[in-house]
Amino acid sequence: MQKRLKQVLLQVAIALAAGLGYAWLISKIGFGIPCLFKTVTGLDCPSCGISRMCMALLHLRFADAFRYNPAIFCLLPLLAAVAIAWIVRYVRYGSTNPQRWMNFAIIFMTCVLILFGIARNLV
Numbered sequence: 265m266q267k268r269l270k271q272v273l274l275q276v277a278i279a280l281a282a283g284l285g286y287a288w289l290i291s292k293i294g295f296g297i298p299c300l301f302k303t304v305t306g307l308d309c310p311s312c313g314i315s316r317m318c319m320a321l322l323h324l325r326f327a328d329a330f331r332y333n334p335a336i337f338c339l340l341p342l343l344a345a346v347a348i349a350w351i352v353r354y355v356r357y358g359s360t361n362p363q364r365w366m367n368f369a370i371i372f373m374t375c376v377l378i379l380f381g382i383a384r385n386l387v
Contacts, residue, residue, distance in 0.1 A: 310381035
């Protein structure tokens with residue numbers, strides 16, 4: 265269990281450092297990595313605006329974060345619940361198999377994002 269906990273903490277620290285490093289880079293140069301889907305098709309993908317949303321969240325500007333990507337903003341608590349439950353399950357039991365409710369949550373979030381991606385391009 266200790267080994268798995270150390271492994272998870274290291275991976276979380278690396279992801280957090282990468283995210284904060286990217287946020288710092290965006291704040292210095294003024295723009296982030298462009299969306300490949302939008303560049304190729306001219307359409308907004310379901311995750312377009314996520315960098316701006318995360319930057320707004322870092323500055324505690326929740327209304328701006330919601331405006332940049334309302335679907336992902338609203339799904340964040342569910343995503344966090346799934347991620348935390350999955351990590352706890354892995355650390356405690358060594359199981360990487362998701363529980364049934366996690367599968368339903370992932371399917372639900374995927375459907376919401378697909379519908380959001382379609383709707384945002386129709387408006």
